[in-house]
Amino acid sequence: MSIREPAEILIVGGGITGVTAAVSLRDEGYRGGITIVEASTDCTDHPPLSKRVLVSGVAQGDLALLPRERADALNVNIIAGVEARAIDAAAHTVSLSDGRLLSAEAIVVAVGSEPNQLEGYSAHPRVMTLRDYDDALAIRKHGGAGSTVVVVGGGFIGAEVAASLHECGAHVVIVEPHEIPGAHLLGQTLARWLHAMHTEHGVDVRRTRVSAIDGGAFAGDDRMRVALVDGSSIEADLVVVGVGVSARVIAGAERLVPPTGLLISPSHHWDAARLDGIDAAALLLGNSPAVRGAPWYWSDRYGHHIEVVGDLVGNGSSGAPFDVVRPGNAVFRVDGDVLLGAASIDDPMTVRAARRMIDRRVQVDREALADPSLSLRRMLRA
Ligand SMILES: Cc1cc2nc3c(=O)[nH]c(=O)nc-3n(C[C@H](O)[C@H](O)[C@H](O)COP(=O)(O)OP(=O)(O)OC[C@H]3O[C@@H](n4cnc5c(N)ncnc54)[C@H](O)[C@@H]3O)c2cc1C
The missing domain is CATH 3.50.50.60 (FAD/NAD(P)-binding domain)
Structure with missing residues (x-):
């Protein structure tokens, strides 16, 4: 030291x-x-x-x-x-x-960090954000079977909350203005697959914003009327806001x-x-921090496990198209023969092997990456 x-x-x-x-x-x-x-x-x-x-x-x-x-x-x-x-x-x-x-x-x-609030409704007892255990219990209490829940924002937290409350038997409506939320982080292909899961599971997705929330603020069991910018409205028991976080x-x-x-x-x-x-x-302790490998994270929704490693949207220099896709299950971001990022649905082994490939700058073959019959672990050993 x-x-x-x-x-x-x-x-x-x-x-x-x-x-x-x-x-x-x-x-x-x-x-x-x-x-x-x-x-x-x-x-x-x-x-x-x-x-x-x-x-x-x-x-x-x-x-x-x-x-x-x-x-x-x-x-x-x-x-x-x-x-x-x-x-x-x-x-x-x-x-x-x-x-x-x-x-x-x-x-x-x-x-x-703490969750951003829906402006004007931060003190509303049925407009909630999710950051700690008590928040989760309150959402679970009001978002159970038979309830109608509006989830504002279709990012990571919004998507997971929507999937979980749907599993609990709630009628869930996601209000999200972007056609493919998360594309700026995950790339178009993966973000599109993930967002499509909502409608595939019968969750109602509205491509608009919330304009106003009326009722529900004082009488404990009153339903709220959530008005949307597209002119429609939803009678809801609970609004969960997932519109990003601030330090x-x-x-x-x-x-x-x-x-x-x-x-x-x-x-x-x-x-x-x-x-x-x-x-x-x-x-x-006066030591140097260790060199980090490629960043890795996961998300779970509708019984699917998603893992992401590296950079799925960064710029490369080779001029070749970046995306290599294993239909329905994995995407890779490749610059020349260098793997920059990878993600998979229900295939964590592929992402873990990709992580080692990125960290070791192993040369990759685009056609092999796209072939679902080829295991990345085997490619890594070759
Ligand atoms: C609902 C939810 C689901 C998530 N799911 C995933 C996932 O699937 N995959 C993934 O990779 N990441 C996920 N994340 C993100 C991940 O949990 C965060 O990146 C991680 O928790 C950040 O850790 P932290 O210690 O920096 O901050 P935090 O986990 O926010 O911890 C900070 C702590 O500081 C405490 N604190 C705040 N202010 C004070 C104060 N003034 N005095 C004392 N204590 C204070 C807070 O109570 C908190 O316990 C999720 C986050 C949330 C909220």
Whole structure:
């Protein structure tokens, strides 16, 4: 180690980044004090919230990122149910919502992002966003069998919520202005396949925007009238808004200076957020962060498992068409004979092999990639 270890490290935010930072610090042999301050009642994993929790109401304890026994074994102190309100970077202190002032030689802020609201309806009790466990329970409560749910936004969260509530027996209407949401991230082919799943499963997709929501705000069981810009309207029990996220802000956090003060920008995907935590631990201990491989993430909907690795939309230089498609199941982005990105539906092995190919810059053959009878794992070994 090239710098003196801080005697005490305070991590604000017990999501995957913060918890991974704590665990990595111990993995790297750090023996000083570690405290995590988490606003929710527990350090809870987020991806299951739009999936298993909506469909079957998993207990919060089953989603714990750092169960109590493990935290004790690692000697990590968790202060849960308390928010960090402000940070004094010069004094190395954090003031908490319960009035306490904590000090630590090093402070890491990993508070993630919060969902954007539907303007004008952020306080409406039946217009909800999904970020934590309580949000998921509230959505599950009002979006069960026989209910009508309007999902605003057909991106990752909106699509997963729509699929899960559809599975619960709700009548789901997705309101999404773009013809193929997600094409800017996933490319046209994959984004089109994924968006088509909604109508294939009988979910109503309206290509428009919400113009107004009337009713439902005061009388607990009142239905709402959701008016759309195309002139139609929907009588709904619940509106779930999935229109992107914005980084959370804590006063003073922007003045933290590495290596004893780290403000971590939120990553949109779980694995990248986990790696941010590992990098944070390395920086705190004066080590260099490891070189990252191609970014990888997944999504689940309508019983299908989607995985994506690398860059599906970036520019290449060869002039050849970029997309190589295995009909209905996988897409690859290729520049010359270099694989840039890959994605599959219900074929994680292909994406995992593609990940190694991207990281090792293995030369690829476009025709072989397009041939569904050829295994990428075998191509990797050849
Ligand atoms: C419903 C849902 C489904 C998802 N599904 C997938 C998926 O299928 N695949 C995928 O790759 N990614 C998925 N993601 C994204 C992934 O979960 C995030 O990228 C990841 O959780 C980000 O981790 P983080 O630690 O940076 O932030 P977060 O997970 O947001 O954690 C930040 C923590 O900080 C806490 N906090 C906030 N403010 C304060 C404060 N002032 N004081 C103390 N604590 C505070 C929060 O309560 C939270 O626990 C999903 C996200 C959500 C919400």
